[in-house]
Amino acid sequence: MRIILAEDNDILRKSLSFFLESKGFSVDQFSDGEEALQAIQNNPYDLILTDINMPGKSGMEITQYVREHISAETPIIILTSSGVEQTELDSFDIGANEFIAKPVSPAVLLVRINKLLNKRF
Template identity: 35%
Template sequence: MKILVAEDDSLIQKTVELKLKKEGFEVICCNDGKEALERIEEHMPDIVLTDMMMPYASGLEIVAKVKSITSKKIPVIVFSTMGQENIVEEAFELGADDYVTKPFSLTELTIRIKRQLKR
């Protein structure tokens, strides 16, 4: 299973990547929204995890892009910080499947990913 992680905070990105690789997933990391949009097209991941606030393209643009791919139903989990409820709401309107608030537990994130992948 391939997971694309779009996160501009390198510490969060690295921590999530290590945990997911340990769980047996193939992980594709992106440092900004533009790179994520290119990689989604290129790799067609099984699930996408994206931060809402990133350089070049926002998490909302990534959600919209993933949900426009009709050939494959790809779940999207968004990361948000406290106080971004309006953005999270917009992400759900665009088709996001779940969200986690930063800081988050890696165990909880892994459980949420596995739950999305089972659907």
């Protein structure tokens, strides 16, 4: 299973990528939303994992673009440090499947990914 991880926090991105790869996923990581969107446009991904606030394009812009131009089927999980309820509601309105507040628990993230991908573990 191939995942794209768009997160501008280097430590979080690298640790989540390492964790997901240890669970058998192939992870392409990006710290810039514009670069992540270009990768999404050029490659098939089984799941998109994106932060909201990033340089280039935001996670909201990535989500909206994917839903409008690429695929209604690709699961999208949005990560954010924002505790604002409206941000979560807006994420779901534009097509996110899951919304996870930071700090992210890798174990909880894995359960949500597996749920979205209908994997048995």
